[in-house]
Amino acid sequence: MNLNILCYLIPALIMFCCGVYGFITRKNMIAILISLELMLNAVDINFVVFNRFLFPGSMEGMFFTLFAIAIAAAETALAIAIIVNIFRVAKNIDVREITKMKF
């Protein structure tokens, strides 16, 4: 029995769909950020899997993932700084109630 490419891509797809679901349904900003990380992670897996199955000799996919991880870390740090700041002002991190700057 061989593990073909699908065996690796399907869990990534499920992970991604979980991210979408979470992103749409959650109210807490940190939860939304978690969902975002899930989606990013799913995409990272895809890069690596395709690199491994299609171009085993080169390392583009791997390095793409490497940089994506770095950028995701940066983005998360910033997002969390913003969220903390919002919490300081609004005492709340529910996306539906942060409407002060809307109009």
Next chain:
Amino acid sequence: MDSVGSIIMYVIIALSIVIFSVLAVTARKILRAATYLLFTLFATAALYFQLDYPFLGAVQIAVYAGGIVVLFVFAILLTSNPGDNSEKLESKKRVTGLIAAIAMLLAGGYALCTRCCDLIMPQMDSATMKTVGETLMGTGYQQYLLPFEAVSVLLLACIIGGIVIARKR
């Protein structure tokens, strides 16, 4: 033909990815969601190891699991009281989320199943640290010094931005 051990390994990894992902987005308590995210990330790291990318797996653990999740935990502790349940989801929201997710799943699944079903993992030696280092620091063909430096600058900007945004006024 894969060894039975690797298949068992694969099954454990795939199951934990699926289960912990679902749990991460459905957990009522936000701290738990962060914990499930951590497990998902660990499972992903394990997947990288299995795919013969040990360096990537190590980075995944160090940066994601070790850095980002810790940040999450700090943020959660800063912005919520322990024991707070996240409010119950509105059913309407849940339905729309489900529709989007399932539609995505179906479309992606269909595309995957019809296009690339029977590709077997080819043989590959896992890259040595020397190769990885040279590729990362080289300036030649398929070498990545420029993106590396760009990411460094980005991280610096990010550090400054984070400080500026979060500092007390």
Next chain:
Amino acid sequence: MDATIQILILAIPLFMFLLLGLLGKYLSPKIAGILGTTAMGVVTALAYYTAFNYFFSGDPNFQREIIGEHGETVVEHLQYIVFNPVWLEFYGNLHINIGFMLDSISAMMLVVITTISFMVNLYSNAYMRDHDGVYEKGFQRYYAFLALFSFSMLGLVVATNIFQMYIFWELVGASSYLLIGFYYTSPAAVSASKKAFIVTRFADLGFLIGILVLSYYTGVFSFMDFTSAPVEGLADTYHISLDTASTVLATKFAGSAAPMFMGCSVLTWALVLIFMGGMGKSAMLPLHIWLPDAMEGPTPVSALIHAATMVVAGVYLVARLFPLYLQETTALEIVTVVGAITAFYAAMVACAQVDIKRVLAFSTISQIAFMMVSLGVCRPEYHHGVGYMASMFHLFTHAMFKALLFLGAGALIHAVHSNNYTAMHGLRKYMPVTHWTFLIGCLAIAGIIPFSGFFSKDEILTACGEYSIFVYIWMSAVAALTAFYMFRLYFLIFWWKEHKVHDPHHAPHDQPWPMTVPLIFLALVSCVAGFINFGDFVTYNGEQHTFDLDWTVAGISLTVAVVSIAVAAKMYMKENPLPDKMAAALPRLWDWCYHRFYWDELYMFITHRIIFGLICKPIAWFDRHIIDGTMDAFATVTNKASWSIKGLQSGNVQTYVWIYLIGALLLGTITYICLI
């Protein structure tokens, strides 16, 4: 020749207007009054000097000797341009200048305007305060407006071209508006000022069209190009020339392609339209309705603007363009007819008014109509154009005695605080100075020898007689009515019955010297002005001519006037029921006279019912419902649409993501299905 004096004549009133208008509130009323009066006195002196210089210095710029028809030497007054800089340049020779022209009529008008204006300035110092000497609110503003008016009127009479005249014509209209509405807290004054402005503006529309027609066909604005010819050897000097006028007519308006419009030549149209402007300013029928209401302004203003100077601007306009009018006698006949009807109408109405200022207003209309008729009947072949001279002569004498009457009326009103003669009766013992000067004014306007009105009116009647016996009889009847209503007024104010004095401390009395001095001065002028041989100064073509009194006409008019005065004395000297009986005997006539022949009601009917009701309201409906409705519909639709789709722009990222995902999936599906 140095132009400093002439520049000062215009500049001083303008400067005073700016000074008093801008800084008036920082000056005490007393200072403002003295300042305004002094400045006007200086201007008067300068104007007298200029006029004296013009008539008597013998400067070759101002007069020359020519050979008359019978070989005798005749002195001719010339037109002299003191300064005339270009103000607006259009193209070629079409430009508008602002200048100063001296000729016989403008010199005469300078004297009239500055004299009356100075008298009124002096008089107002006392009139515009109450019996305790407290100045009225806005006293400085009042003096500023007086200065503005003097400036505009002086600019009007010295205009070198028709467009400058139009500009200053509008300025006098504006200052008249400001002064009528001086008591702007009183609704009557406000509506009177609006009425005056709107009616005269309407007439000025005709004036403007006339100017445009005239200048369109001739390409020039200057009076010299219309009516004068240059004098050889003198750059800025012209003489009045009928040849120029006929050349204008021949080359521009006549010829094989004579432009005709509705059966009349275009020149006739232009002149009639210009005369329409004059009708508005000079309150000729049917545009007279503003003048009686204009009496809402302060009485000295009525004396200055609405009796002596501004309202004769129409006469002055026709006189200024007279050589052109002579080319088109149709226009002159219209002037005659309008003047004759107005004169009779106003005299009739004046017989039945109660408000003394209204009586004087209608008498002003009637007298100005006299001047118009006199111009209308003037022809060079009749007795050396006596009508023109008579018109200007009457303008001069009328300005003096009508200002006198108005200032006298002001003194009366100031004394009894009412405009109606019913509050006056028998004042002759209380106010002797006012009484005697008022009597002189009445005698002058009635045409009793030797007061000034006798001479000028006699010349007018002579001119009418030369023109047509019918006009002569008509105008004599008007003269008889004039004598009658003036003495009716006089007797009702000063006689009729003893004046009832409720409080001996507040009995009516003569006014302080700033008010009596102008009265006495103007009365003296009215006594002696008639003996001036006016033909030495003003004739239709500038040549001096001695007009002899026609004793037949004089005797008839004197008799008529004396009879009218006798009738008035019989009816009004002592309290008696005769006036009521007469009113009862002719109820219809009395009613119509009392209500001014219902002209105001007619105007109300035309404007409200016909123009507003039948034209404006449908237009307003169309505007509001169709045009505005369309615009509103655009706005409403946009607004509604925006409200209904506003929810999509929620700012909620999660919704956006959902929509984006579904959209992307749909798009992918569609592409996929199509590609299969």
